[in-house]
Amino acid sequence: MLALRGRLLALADRLVPPQAAVFDQSVGIARTQMLATVAELGVADELAEGPATAEELASRLGVNADALHRLMRAMSLSGIFKLDRSGRFTLGRSGQALRSDHPLSVRDWARYFASRSNSDAWADLTETVRTGRSAFPRVHGRSVWQWFAEHPDEERMFAGGMRAGTLQDVPFIVGGYSWPDAGVVCDVAGGVGTLLAAVLDARPGLRGVLVDAPGVLAEADGWLAGRGLRERVELTEGDIFRSIEAKADVYLMKNILHDWDDEACATILRTLRAAMPEGSRLVVVEYLQERNEANLIASLSDIQMMNVCDDGRERSAEEIQALFRAAGLRPGRVVRTGGPGLVEGLA
Numbered sequence: 637m638l639a640l641r642g643r644l645l646a647l648a649d650r651l652v653p654p655q656a657a658v659f660d661q662s663v664g665i666a667r668t669q670m671l672a673t674v675a676e677l678g679v680a681d682e683l684a685e686g687p688a689t690a691e692e693l694a695s696r697l698g699v700n701a702d703a704l705h706r707l708m709r710a711m712s713l714s715g716i717f718k719l720d721r722s723g724r725f726t727l728g729r730s731g732q733a734l735r736s737d738h739p740l741s742v743r744d745w746a747r748y749f750a751s752r753s754n755s756d757a758w759a760d761l762t763e764t765v766r767t768g769r770s771a772f773p774r775v776h777g778r779s780v781w782q783w784f785a786e787h788p789d790e791e792r793m794f795a796g797g798m799r800a801g802t803l804q805d806v807p808f809i810v811g812g813y814s815w816p817d818a819g820v821v822c823d824v825a826g827g828v829g830t831l832l833a834a835v836l837d838a839r840p841g842l843r844g845v846l847v848d849a850p851g852v853l854a855e856a857d858g859w860l861a862g863r864g865l866r867e868r869v870e871l872t873e874g875d876i877f878r879s880i881e882a883k884a885d886v887y888l889m890k891n892i893l894h895d896w897d898d899e900a901c902a903t904i905l906r907t908l909r910a911a912m913p914e915g916s917r918l919v920v921v922e923y924l925q926e927r928n929e930a931n932l933i934a935s936l937s938d939i940q941m942m943n944v945c946d947d948g949r950e951r952s953a954e955e956i957q958a959l960f961r962a963a964g965l966r967p968g969r970v971v972r973t974g975g976p977g978l979v980e981g982l983a
């Protein structure tokens with residue numbers, strides 16, 4: 637989907653002078669911030685009730701009517717809102733995705749991405765390229781994960797954004813792999829359990845174990861209960877660098893290795909390997925990045941990993957398999973889907 641959009645945008649850029657295309661790209665920060673502001677204020681939720689003027693919305697939201705009108709007018713250019721000649725706004729087709737009740741809502745993600753901690757790290761990208769080291773620890777004096785532990789509101793926005801992103805990938809992951817009908821699947825650093833829940837929904841005979849940090853597990857407790865899955869999932873506190881106490885037939889690790897450099901990945905995989913019974917499998921789920929092939933999702937995500945995570949990177953299947961071998965796992969199948977790739981390691 638995004639790849640097609642990217643190709644169409646690249647095609648559109650060929651119709652205008654290069655400086656116009658680059659100028660438009662250079663103001664991306666304005667779009668990021670405008671989206672975050674309407675997401676934070678809950679404008680899309682207000683408009684779900686029906687068309688309204690900025691004055692009406694502003695009195696409900698407690699903000700300045702003129703500023704809101706100007707913001708929403710600018711955002712009508714990209715289809716988030718529609719503005720009629722009488723000054724009434726409606727939610728545009730893409731604006732629907734900013735509603736909190738949209739099944740794949742981007743509201744949390746938009747807020748997280750523009751958060752000061754993330755944008756301050758992005759502002760230091762040049763230094764990241766000079767040094768090859770991630771900006772986030774340099775700018776904030778701690779890793780992004782430590783930051784989240786100290787800023788639970790931001791952690792919730794990030795987790796909400798991850799949840800929506802994972803839900804988009806679920807059909808590829810659940811449909812792309814031969815999940816067993818019975819036994820135990822463990823999602824390592826699985827967030828609130830979005831992917832684990834989808835796998836358990838698809839295989840009613842499976843049980844689950846969810847490993848993550850305590851704050852995230854507390855959130856998972858309520859989330860899984862709301863999905864009617866709490867009874868089938870054991871919540872296990874674990875530190876992927878120290879110890880994972882979970883016995884399973886299949887271990888999942890989605891969007892984890894890309895957060896870290898090769899050395900840290902080796903520690904994570906060795907920690908997991910120590911927990912894995914002989915004959916069990918690990919399925920690493922990541923957007924695969926070939927060295928000399930730009931990919932609309934993987935190549936941009938790679939910059940977020942390089943700049944904001946701990947010297948993280950997107951990798952090819954072969955690079956992930958090399959990490960497996962170093963940790964004592966035998967490479968198994970590689971499944972390439974229309975979304976992320978699934979790379980299997982055998983214990």
Ligand SMILES: C[S@@+](CC[C@H](N)C(=O)[O-])C[C@H]1O[C@@H](n2cnc3c(N)ncnc32)[C@H](O)[C@@H]1O
Binds near residue numbers: 798
């Ligand atoms: C990028 S999120 C991925 C979440 C989930 N796998 C998904 O794809 O939606 C990374 C996860 O790693 C967890 N995490 C980070 N450091 C960890 C650690 N040392 N031990 C356990 N979990 C950790 C975070 O709490 C977060 O849930």
